[in-house]
Amino acid sequence: xxxxNSKQRIIDAAWQVxxxxxxxxxxxxxxxxLAGINKAMIYxxxxxxxxxxxxxxxxxxxRFFTGFFEMMDLKTTGVAEFIPAFVDAHIDFLAQNPNLPxxxxxxxxxxxxxxxxxxxxxxxxxxxxxxxxxxxKIDEAAKRGEIRPVDPMQTILNVLGLNIMFFTMRPVIDVFxxxxxxxxxxxxxxxxxxxxxxxxxxxxxx
Amino acid sequence: xxxxNSKQRIIDAAWQVxxxxxxxxxxxxxxxxLAGINKAMIYxxxxxxxxxxxxxxxxxxxRFFTGFFEMMDLKTTGVAEFIPAFVDAHIDFLAQNPNLPxxxxxxxxxxxxxxxxxxxxxxxxxxxxxxxxxxxKIDEAAKRGEIRPVDPMQTILNVLGLNIMFFTMRPVIDVFxxxxxxxxxxxxxxxxxxxxxxxxxxxxxx
DNA sequence: GTCTATAACCGGATAGAC
DNA sequence: GTCTATCCGGTTATAGAC
Numbered sequence: 001x002x003x004x005n006s007k008q009r010i011i012d013a014a015w016q017v018x019x020x021x022x023x024x025x026x027x028x029x030x031x032x033x034l035a036g037i038n039k040a041m042i043y044x045x046x047x048x049x050x051x052x053x054x055x056x057x058x059x060x061x062x063r064f065f066t067g068f069f070e071m072m073d074l075k076t077t078g079v080a081e082f083i084p085a086f087v088d089a090h091i092d093f094l095a096q097n098p099n100l101p102x103x104x105x106x107x108x109x110x111x112x113x114x115x116x117x118x119x120x121x122x123x124x125x126x127x128x129x130x131x132x133x134x135x136x137k138i139d140e141a142a143k144r145g146e147i148r149p150v151d152p153m154q155t156i157l158n159v160l161g162l163n164i165m166f167f168t169m170r171p172v173i174d175v176f177x178x179x180x181x182x183x184x185x186x187x188x189x190x191x192x193x194x195x196x197x198x199x200x201x202x203x204x205x206x
Numbered sequence: 207x208x209x210x211n212s213k214q215r216i217i218d219a220a221w222q223v224x225x226x227x228x229x230x231x232x233x234x235x236x237x238x239x240l241a242g243i244n245k246a247m248i249y250x251x252x253x254x255x256x257x258x259x260x261x262x263x264x265x266x267x268x269r270f271f272t273g274f275f276e277m278m279d280l281k282t283t284g285v286a287e288f289i290p291a292f293v294d295a296h297i298d299f300l301a302q303n304p305n306l307p308x309x310x311x312x313x314x315x316x317x318x319x320x321x322x323x324x325x326x327x328x329x330x331x332x333x334x335x336x337x338x339x340x341x342x343k344i345d346e347a348a349k350r351g352e353i354r355p356v357d358p359m360q361t362i363l364n365v366l367g368l369n370i371m372f373f374t375m376r377p378v379i380d381v382f383x384x385x386x387x388x389x390x391x392x393x394x395x396x397x398x399x400x401x402x403x404x405x406x407x408x409x410x411x412x
Numbered sequence: 413g414t415c416t417a418t419a420a421c422c423g424g425a426t427a428g429a430c
Numbered sequence: 431g432t433c434t435a436t437c438c439g440g441t442t443a444t445a446g447a448c
Contacts, residue, residue, distance in 0.1 A: 006431075022316060024230035028424060038433055043425065102315050108377045109308050110228060123381045131385060148407065153386060154400030157379065158368060165367030168374055171314045173363065175329045179337060180359060194360030201354065202408030212413075234442065244415055249443065 007045050009035040014042075015056050019099040022106050023053055023114075054114040057103075061118045064100055067093065069129065079141040080204060083159070084196040090163045091192050101167040130156060147203045155203070162195045213251050215241040220248075221262050225305040228312050229259055260320040263309075267324045270306055273299065275335065285347040286410060289365070290402040296369045297398050307373040336362060353409045361409070368401045 013035035017026045028049060032039040046052040071089045076082040094101060107115040138152040166173065177187065219241035223232045234255060238245040252258040277295045282288040300307060313321040344358040372379065383393065 004431095020316070022228065022230060022312075024228060025316060027422095039424090040426080040434085041432060044431070047425090049424065104378075105311050105374055106228075106315055108375075109312055110226075110231065119377060119381055123378060124384075127382055127385060130382075150403065151396055151400050153382075154396055155404075157371070157382075157397070158400060158404055161368055161371030161375070162364060164375070165363070165371055168311055169314075169367070169370070171325060172310075172329060175325055176333050176336075176359075176363075178330075179333060190357055190360055191363070194357050194364060197356065198361075198364055198404065198408040201412075202404040206407075206412040210413095233440095235440095245442090246416085246444080247414065250413070253443090255442070 006035070006037050006041055009037060010042055010045060010052075011056060011059075014052055015060065015099070018053060018056065019103045022103075023110075023112055050114070053112075054117070057114045057118055060100070061122050064097065065122045065126065068126070072129070072134075079137065079147050080200070082137075083199050083203070087159070087163060087196050087199065088192055091166070091188065091195075094163065094167050095188055098167050098170070101164055102170070105168045145205060148205050150203065159199065162198070166191050212241070212243050212247055215243060216248055216251060216258075217262055217265075220258055221266065221305075224259060224262065225309050228309075229316075229318055256320070259318075260323070263320045263324055266306070267328050270303065271328045271332065274332070278335070278340075285343065285353050286406065288343075289405050289409070293365070293369060293402050293405065294398055297372070297394065297401075300369065300373050301394055304373050304376070307370055308376075311374045351411060354411050356409065365405065368404070372397050 010031065014026075014031045017031045017034060021027070021030075026049075028042055029039055031052075032042055035041075042052065046055060071093060072086070074082060074085050074089060076085050104115075104118075108119065134156060135152045138147070138150070138155055141147045142149045142152070182190075216237065220232075220237045223237045223240060227233070227236075232255075234248055235245055237258075238248055241247075248258065252261060277299060278292070280288060280291050280295065282291055310321075310324075314325065340362060341358045344353070344356070344361055347353045348355045348358070388396075
């Protein structure tokens with residue numbers, strides 16, 4: 001309950017409160033309460049709410065993108081094998097970190113400097129990765145006739161959009177599902193199946 | 207500049223500020239400044255920030271869903287004609303109201319009562335509409351062999367997700383597009399084309 | 413209806429004891 | 431490292447003149 005242990009408790013609590021309330025809605029007092037420490041303790045480790053947010057965001061997204069890049073290194077031969085493998089990995093990954101897209105989509109439309117930093121720093125890196133590898137891979141596969149001729153950039157947006165929408169629109173989907181109640185696991189399974197089905201039939205030549 | 211005119215100015219200003227800053231980030235003073243009236247005037251028409259938000263949200267989403275339902279009444283024969291027509295209409299509609307998905311996705315993950323109300327009131331209605339008409343339409347089209355056998359609910363999520371992602375993830379997409387600069391109109395055209403292309407090839411039987 | 417002035421409160425941040 | 435007590439600026443909301 002003492003020592004640097006507190007710092008970790010603060011980080012965990014802050015992440016949780018920032019996710020639930022958003023940056024503007026988050027209260028330092030609530031973070032302190034959740035961490036089970038005094039509010040002043042937060043200021044012992046971080047000099048401001050901004051710095052706390054910035055620290056947590058950077059750290060979290062750093063770990064996120066590290067995981068994401070590993071995930072994209074899936075060893076598969078052709079696009080027809082890569083796509084379903086990626087969808088499964090991506091959705092599983094997001095299902096284990098559902099708060100990430102939630103927080104991102106919430107803060108991204110504002111002008112919070114910490115988020116702008118994340119956006120440009122990490123996403124620029126992601127785009128370089130995508131454009132030097134995936135974009136070309138799609139283009140070549142199309143020229144080879146392995147997949148239909150498609151707009152590579154838009155195809156990436158399609159895949160990412162299909163995967164991520166479930167997590168950014170979750171509260172809406174929950175309302176949808178009130179009338180068709182199924183388990184969380186079943187819902188995820190169906191979502192993955194439907195995405196892979198659509199993409200494979202939509203991309204492979206007939 | 208006087209009379210009830212002020213109320214409309216307040217509504218317009220409030221909508222803009224709530225969209226830009228989110229509920230928690232919005233300041234009554236900023237709304238007053240933007241409306242070109244005094245802060246106290248807002249309290250002459252609305253008794254609290256909550257009530258102002260609630261009023262504007264309910265009103266806006268009421269108009270939104272009215273438009274949405276009209277849009278879904280597209281007179282088309284089969285699914286193969288309906289889908290591209292819907293995608294065009296939906297994206298055009300969102301492009302003219304980009305602040306709606308922005309605000310929705312921003313507030314939806316919190317617990318703001320006004321948003322919860324919108325969510326259950328309007329989306330329940332939408333779901334009834336979807337499940338009594340679209341869901342069945344997809345199911346029948348599949349049985350008729352007009353489209354491939356697909357999970358109807360997931361197909362709806364796919365279509366909506368592909369359309370909406372562009373607006374909920376816009377700041378991310380802008381970062382993507384920094385390296386491939388094209389005009390707004392061209393971007394929207396490509397987005398629509400790619401979605402329709404994927405859906406048609408992915409849903410029509412081979 | 414519209415304004416000025418101000419009350420009342422809240423929340424981020426700090427001082428300083430232990 | 432951890433706490434109590436407190437400051438201080440900002441924000442919602444109201445009182446009351448015009």
